[in-house]
Amino acid sequence: MSNYISYAQSGVSIDAGDEMVRGIGALVSSTFGPRVIESRNNFAGLFRLDYDERLFKKNYRNAVLVACTDGVGSKVQLAGRVKKFDTVGIDLVAMNVNDMLVGGAEPLFFLDYLAVHKLEPRIIAELVKGVAVGCRLADCALIGGETAEMPDTYRRGDFDMAGFAVGVVERKRIIDGTNIRVGDVILGLGASGLHSNGYTLVRNICFKMLGLKMTDAPDELGGAVLGDVLLEPTRIYVRAIVKLLAQYKVKRSVHGMAHITGGGMGGNITRVLPKGYNAVIKKSSWHVPKVFTFLQDAGPVEEAEMYRVFNMGIGFVLIVAEDFGGSIAKKLTKYGEKVYRIGRITNGTGKVVLKS
Numbered sequence: 001m002s003n004y005i006s007y008a009q010s011g012v013s014i015d016a017g018d019e020m021v022r023g024i025g026a027l028v029s030s031t032f033g034p035r036v037i038e039s040r041n042n043f044a045g046l047f048r049l050d051y052d053e054r055l056f057k058k059n060y061r062n063a064v065l066v067a068c069t070d071g072v073g074s075k076v077q078l079a080g081r082v083k084k085f086d087t088v089g090i091d092l093v094a095m096n097v098n099d100m101l102v103g104g105a106e107p108l109f110f111l112d113y114l115a116v117h118k119l120e121p122r123i124i125a126e127l128v129k130g131v132a133v134g135c136r137l138a139d140c141a142l143i144g145g146e147t148a149e150m151p152d153t154y155r156r157g158d159f160d161m162a163g164f165a166v167g168v169v170e171r172k173r174i175i176d177g178t179n180i181r182v183g184d185v186i187l188g189l190g191a192s193g194l195h196s197n198g199y200t201l202v203r204n205i206c207f208k209m210l211g212l213k214m215t216d217a218p219d220e221l222g223g224a225v226l227g228d229v230l231l232e233p234t235r236i237y238v239r240a241i242v243k244l245l246a247q248y249k250v251k252r253s254v255h256g257m258a259h260i261t262g263g264g265m266g267g268n269i270t271r272v273l274p275k276g277y278n279a280v281i282k283k284s285s286w287h288v289p290k291v292f293t294f295l296q297d298a299g300p301v302e303e304a305e306m307y308r309v310f311n312m313g314i315g316f317v318l319i320v321a322e323d324f325g326g327s328i329a330k331k332l333t334k335y336g337e338k339v340y341r342i343g344r345i346t347n348g349t350g351k352v353v354l355k356s
Contacts, residue, residue, distance in 0.1 A: 024128045031135040031142040035108070045143025047109045049168065062171040066105035070095040071162045074199040078230050080157050082214045085123055087233045088161065089130020090137070091196045094234035096165035097138040098259040098316060101241045102272070104175040105167035107140035113162045114147045117154040127161065130233075138238040140165065173245070177256035177272035177319070184255055184345040185325030186269075186279055188286055189240075190338030191315030193232035197262040198309040202230065205299050220294040229291050237316045240335035244328065253328065256319035260311040266352040267308065269317055278348025279319070282355050286340035288313045307354060319345060 032038065034053070037046035051057045072091045079088045089112070097107045112131050114124060124147055135142045154160070194202065206212045206226065214227030221229055245254065256272040258265075269279045292313065296306050306312060320328050329339045 027132040085126035090134040090233035092163040093134025105169040107167040112145040119149040179255040186343035188314035188342040189316040192235040195234040253324040281343040
């Protein structure tokens with residue numbers, strides 16, 4: 001009998017890792033465009049900033065690279081509860097590329113990091129499948145990633161994920177809020193649901209306080225299954241926003257944008273407001289999805305706290321020149337977004353004012 005001990009006996013399987021890599025190859029390559037340089041021998045992904053083909057050449061003059069990193073938070077725990085792993089990867093991409101959009105950047109490529117208790121190739125393939133779907137929706141390439149098997153760090157069934165995105169914007173086209181003026185119109189783009197914020201509060205209400213199961217279908221949700229509602233992926237706004245910005249290469253009609261994540265409207269719109277201006281938001285100007293009223297009533301949760309924690313049905317905000325408000329709203333609607341005219345910019349002190 002051998003006295004030697006192996007890596008596998010200690011809890012980490014190199015063979016499972018090799019199997020996992022073979023299993024996700026097609027998913028990864030499905031996100032590739034002509035700017036990806038494929039090579040099996042590199043230890044890092046390769047991506048051309050521009051095309052060689054004249055028809056597609058971007059002709060950047062003063063390109064600025066934009067980088068983001070984010071995770072999905074405790075939403076991954078709900079995915080683990082019901083063994084549904086093919087949607088949180090979309091969330092992972094969305095949380096990064098939507099942040100990048102705020103500055104006017106176009107996503108180029110994405111990398112992921114997955115950490116697990118035990119490497120199960122089938123589950124990893126499902127997670128990467130979601131990431132690949134998200135990358136295709138964001139028109140960016142998944143050019144690399146890492147999966148870490150750490151049985152001493154994560155409990156059985158636990159996992160976590162992080163994402164990293166890189167994009168590009170012409171320096172003179174960076175959108176940073178400095179052009180915001182009194183009278184600007186605030187447009188809100190509808191959210192797909194909770195997106196990826198506030199899930200610690202969600203879990204406390206749904207499971208600890210109400211004792212619900214992911215398979216339950218509360219009447220307050222209109223008969224929808226709780227697990228489906230809570231795992232609805234974060235909406236990716238890339239195609240609509242990139243297409244919109246391409247329509248205004250000369251005129252600076254979009255003065256500011258915000259991704260409504262943790263901190264809600266108040267915490268995110270203020271980040272792009274110049275001193276001396278307020279964003280006045282009319283709460284009755286859009287439909288608040290049932291999941292938010294359900295959580296608010298069940299908690300109960302104070303309304304101010306709801307607007308501080310959740311997106312309340314508005315996932316992305318644009319602050320646009322008054323003269324262009326109507327035309328931009330029509331364009332975004334044409335591009336598939338639910339668009340609401342939710343407020344205006346006024347003189348103030350850099351605050352978001354929520355009105356009934």
